[in-house]
Amino acid sequence: MEDMSPHQPDHITPHQPDLPRPAMQIEDISFRYPDQPDLFSHFSLRVEAGQRFGLFGPNGAGKTTLMNLMTGLLTTSSGTIRLFGHEMKKHQRRVNKLFGYIPQDFAFYQELSPVENLAFFGAWSGMTGAAIHKRTRELLDILGLAAVRHKKVQQFSGGMKRRVNLAIGVIHKPRLLFLDEPTVGVDVQTRHAIVNYLKELNESGTTLIYTSHQLSEAEELCDTIALIDEGRIITHEALDSLLLKHRHEGLEALFLELTGKNFRDQSV
């Protein structure tokens, strides 16, 4: 089997040169929140290694829950989730080394500097001091944070904080990157920089699983999308063929056609 990830960092999985495809495989899972009906019932999804995969759906469709299940933050009641062939429930630690997660919230310490945050989270990812130092310089240069490397993050603009959030998620060079609205609330320049960097990451072998409400950005970034609603997949295929099949020029029109125009979040 061909390894689709030449970007594999030595310090993480030194003896696994041929990780099996797909990057993510969800098989027949069910999940429900306490005292609520099933959100997912016998749900399956497959994301191939090297894809730029977009997960979309209206509010309440189950995107965030699915993201949490895929990253192990929530546990399925039945079925299996595999990352590069490793079952999530059985090999959580090993699986956690393979992926990075960029949550929508700023998940870092605002009272620390970017360098300190990267050192802290790098250490928790199992990296050594020298590797952290090298990777920190590299990431801060790429993401335009080198000049503020020792400033406290709480002084940063929203866009700078987004870039710190991204840097922490990729410090350990993950083979698979989960991105939950990575560009929400940023200016055009920051969005452009983030999207370009994500494309570069993908070209070097990192699989992306991305969710956002910014469909124009999704069109620019994703090559494959899945549209989910009420815990079910409505469509799942390559973006180009999907647009061609439905004779739409844009993702937004396709989205409205497939999911309707009614509000989904009318109650709390």
Next chain:
Amino acid sequence: MFVMPMLLVLIVTGMQSGTFELVNKNKLPLLVCNRDTGGASLQFIRAVDTMGLFEVHLIPDTEREELIRERLYRKEALVAIILPADFSAQVNARADMLAGKALKSFGLGDNVTERTETTNETPLSLYYHPVIQESFRRSAEGSLYSALQLVESRQLLKKLYFSINEKELPDTLENVLMSNRQKISEIPVSRNDSRKAPTVSQHNVPAWTIFAMFFVVVSLGSGIVRDKRSGSFIRLKTMPTSYVVAILSRQITYLGVTMIQTVLIFAIGVWVFPLVGLPRLDLPDDVPALILVSLLCGWCAVSYAICVGVFSETEEQANGFGVISIVILAAIGGLMIPDFIMTGTFRTAMRFSPLHWCLDAYYALFLEGGKLKDVWSNVLSLVLIIAGLQGIALWGLKRKNLI
């Protein structure tokens, strides 16, 4: 985290030292308005003066009650007494009456006239400023009663002697009889046979060190809430480590903070207190026991802070609940009021305060001169409390899906 606890210990010990000295060394200013012209009142004033508790200030016998009150408001003195005009007559009358009764019961009453008890006596009025606490007032009152008893006993003795011998009691015999009292030797109970009386520093430094340790709740508790709310918990959960390890490393860091606090506060007690006129803190002989107890107290404080952080939803909640709960636990734990004066319910509640077990262990070392073998029960209690708090925190983390 370091300066404020040190200031707290310094200030509280200084204030407590003032109180100690007021009772033990300083004299309480006392205004005496003597409206009596007899000898008993002069004897009484002399007795009060020689007791050493009061600094007696005589004021004119014509001074009205309102003016005496005014002097107290102005804090010229905190206590005042008015000896009524018939004070000596009352003392003599009471001595006559008691002597009559006594002689009659001895079978010698035929030659003496038994006086009946007087019911319309003018009382000796004691005025005190409201700032004086109950314990001081009782102490002052007890001393005045003691002086009064001395005067009355002297009069009674004179009457009895005169009734039997029909001549005055000789001064030499009077002095022998009145001053020949049982001596009291004060011996502090200690496990190391030390006869040194515990000072205000020995009492206060351990107590307020524990209080300072538990105040890590402000930093640690709110830090955990910040983690939860910022998503750092979530990020750590997706990393190849266990959050339990993260919590443990945080605990070790904060345990280090509490130990630094302890060392600094003890150092202040040993080296700075003497420079500002406070008694030097004497560290216990058993240093390993002191280190063990300090570590357990610190870990107990850190465990409590983790619990508060895990169950609080906001930083404000963690800070508010954390601080107030520490003050309450300190109060019921005996840090603010000695446990021996607590009533039944509070004595039971005291056992639920982790601070009580910390203080008990420290007091066994600092005040009783105990060694490790003397604090094993406290050590065991602290270990159980820590285990309980850690268990509750882990359960909370699991329940909130954070681990």
